Amino acid sequence: MKYVLVTGGVVSGLGKGVTASSVGVVLKACGLRVTSIKIDPYLNRDAGTMSPFEHGEVFVLDDGGEVDLDLGNYERFLDVTLTKDNNITTGKIYQSVLEKERRGDYLGKTVQVVPHVTDAIKNWIESVSVIPVDGKEGPADVCVIELGGTVGDIESMPFIEALRQLLFSVGQDNFCLIHVSLIPVLGVVGEQKTKPTQHSVRELRALGLTPHLLACRSAQPLLETTKEKLSQFCHVPVGNILNIHDVPNIWHVPLLLRNQNAHNSILKQLNLSKATPPDLQEWTKRAENFDSLTNSVRIAMVGKYVGLTDSYLSVVKALLHACIACSLKPSVDWIAASDLEDDSAVLTPEAHATAWKTLRNAACVLVPGGFGDRGVKGMILAAKYARENNVPYLGICLGMQISVIEFARSVLGMERANSEEFDTQTPDRVVMFMPEGSTTHMGSTMRLGSRRTLFQTPDCITAKLYHNSEYVDERHRHRYEVNPHMVGVLEEGGLKFVGKDESGQRMEILELPSHPFYVGVQFHPEFKSRPGRPSALFLGFILAAIGQLEAYLSQHQNGS
Numbered sequence: 202m203k204y205v206l207v208t209g210g211v212v213s214g215l216g217k218g219v220t221a222s223s224v225g226v227v228l229k230a231c232g233l234r235v236t237s238i239k240i241d242p243y244l245n246r247d248a249g250t251m252s253p254f255e256h257g258e259v260f261v262l263d264d265g266g267e268v269d270l271d272l273g274n275y276e277r278f279l280d281v282t283l284t285k286d287n288n289i290t291t292g293k294i295y296q297s298v299l300e301k302e303r304r305g306d307y308l309g310k311t312v313q314v315v316p317h318v319t320d321a322i323k324n325w326i327e328s329v330s331v332i333p334v335d336g337k338e339g340p341a342d343v344c345v346i347e348l349g350g351t352v353g354d355i356e357s358m359p360f361i362e363a364l365r366q367l368l369f370s371v372g373q374d375n376f377c378l379i380h381v382s383l384i385p386v387l388g389v390v391g392e393q394k395t396k397p398t399q400h401s402v403r404e405l406r407a408l409g410l411t412p413h414l415l416a417c418r419s420a421q422p423l424l425e426t427t428k429e430k431l432s433q434f435c436h437v438p439v440g441n442i443l444n445i446h447d448v449p450n451i452w453h454v455p456l457l458l459r460n461q462n463a464h465n466s467i468l469k470q471l472n473l474s475k476a477t478p479p480d481l482q483e484w485t486k487r488a489e490n491f492d493s494l495t496n497s498v499r500i501a502m503v504g505k506y507v508g509l510t511d512s513y514l515s516v517v518k519a520l521l522h523a524c525i526a527c528s529l530k531p532s533v534d535w536i537a538a539s540d541l542e543d544d545s546a547v548l549t550p551e552a553h554a555t556a557w558k559t560l561r562n563a564a565c566v567l568v569p570g571g572f573g574d575r576g577v578k579g580m581i582l583a584a585k586y587a588r589e590n591n592v593p594y595l596g597i598c599l600g601m602q603i604s605v606i607e608f609a610r611s612v613l614g615m616e617r618a619n620s621e622e623f624d625t626q627t628p629d630r631v632v633m634f635m636p637e638g639s640t641t642h643m644g645s646t647m648r649l650g651s652r653r654t655l656f657q658t659p660d661c662i663t664a665k666l667y668h669n670s671e672y673v674d675e676r677h678r679h680r681y682e683v684n685p686h687m688v689g690v691l692e693e694g695g696l697k698f699v700g701k702d703e704s705g706q707r708m709e710i711l712e713l714p715s716h717p718f719y720v721g722v723q724f725h726p727e728f729k730s731r732p733g734r735p736s737a738l739f740l741g742f743i744l745a746a747i748g749q750l751e752a753y754l755s756q757h758q759n760g761s
């Protein structure tokens with residue numbers, strides 16, 4: 202196994218994840234099989250308990266892993282399916298060490314960070330890197346490891362030490378270290394400053410790791426003199442100093458790396474001769490196509506965590522993939538659900554008016570997943586607006602539950618209809634707690650990962666969008682579901698549950714046949730959307746927004 206380690210210096214938020222996945226893309230384009238590991242030095246065992254407000258979305262894998270959103274980037278860029286073990290956290294490592302200690306596996310020894318924790322990290326990396334993630338058999342050729350945080354953080358120290366030991370045991374020929382850093386520009390003269398990078402490289406070297414390549418982030422292209430200075434002070438050949446300056450869209454990043462011959466430097470370091478010149482035709486087309494798009498479509502995103510757009514990163518990416526397939530630029534209008542509520546008309550009238558104006562100007566409405574009751578009233582109003590005005594609506598997970606509550610209240614007259622999550626006393630519990638396993642233990646009651654949905658009829662929009670397949674496997678992350686005892690009345694009222702799980706008890710997809718596109722899904726289709734292969738539901742949603750859904754469906758009637 203060959204390893205490419207990507208570390209970061211100076212500041213966080215440099216786009217280390219995009220850089221690491223782009224390195225993977227270029228190596229894959231050279232004919233190599235690539236896998237990846239993300240290390241998050243925080244103590245949380247996984248991202249499941251972390252607030253999307255603070256940390257961005259929780260990405261969900263097929264195996265039910267709740268992981269850092271960077272794994273979504275890897276899956277999308279490399280077109281792979283990762284496992285929960287591809288995300289290493291301090292919490293997971295310590296948990297495994299402590300479990301071993303309790304079992305007596307350390308044979309009476311004092312358990313220490315070095316060597317026990319560092320050995321656990323090394324073993325984890327070595328065993329996970331060989332798991333095939335691209336649908337082929339046998340291990341990949343290269344494993345890209347991204348170390349989260351910035352070099353010098355206290356939390357990442359055991360990982361740096363473990364990686365140093367890994368390098369020592371696998372040998373220089375099998376290890377390539379790329380350090381991502383920032384080159385700021387200061388003052389009126391606009392000088393590109395190398396000192397922060399020098400310091401962070403020095404810090405890395407003090408810990409026993411010397412970068413083979415530097416990936417310098419900057420607004421404008423780096424000057425030759427800046428590169429020379431960096432080379433001299435950081436002990437990295439000029440040819441190995443890559444520059445990732447600002448580009449119009451992230452698909453340019455692999456192209457930027459290729460143009461600077463990053464692959465040659467990496468392949469040389471890894472002593473890999475079997476690689477071919479990188480074939481990035483599809484990426485070039487995608488990156489350039491996107492830049493040339495002029496028309497856009499307005500999408501209202503009515504959610505709870507709208508302050509940080511990373512909170513819905515995969516939804517935004519899925520919208521992007523679907524829009525590009527329709528030669529459109531997405532224009533996402535973020536609406537804080539609570540601004541739509543009646544209370545806000547009194548307390549913050551301006552925000553209320555703006556939110557409603559934005560909603561009315563949108564071509565379609567999306568209510569994404571979420572937890573807790575904040576903004577729920579506003580989401581219900583948005584669903585009602587979309588339903589009554591024939592505006593395309595896509596409800597994802599919480600968004601589906603919202604549409605059921607709204608329908609029960611407005612159409613069936615059940616005024617207090619609600620989800621058990623928001624009102625435990627409701628007489629009309631249209632959405633209820635339906636755990637697959639334990640009913641008492643909060644930590645493990647979530648229904649997580651890939652589950653099968655069977656279409657109940659071929660004669661519905663979603664079955665047609667999924668190319669008339671009989672079933673679809675999508676990823677889940679929820680506790681509550683439509684109450685199976687209420688399905689009868691809801692269907693009599695006109696709502697149709699066209700997708701159910703294998704037991705027929707769990708409602709997976711709803712449609713409102715009297716509406717051009719009113720779809721709710723209990724799963725999260727956004728997690729499996731890929732550039733060039735948009736999620737069928739998102740594609741249908743965008744096509745409906747521009748009035749082209751019917752034409753598309755009749756054209757693709759034979760499942761082509």
Ligand code: GLN
Binds near residue numbers: 572600681
């Ligand atoms: N809070 C809802 C549930 O637990 C929806 C979850 C979600 O949208 N991911 O079922």
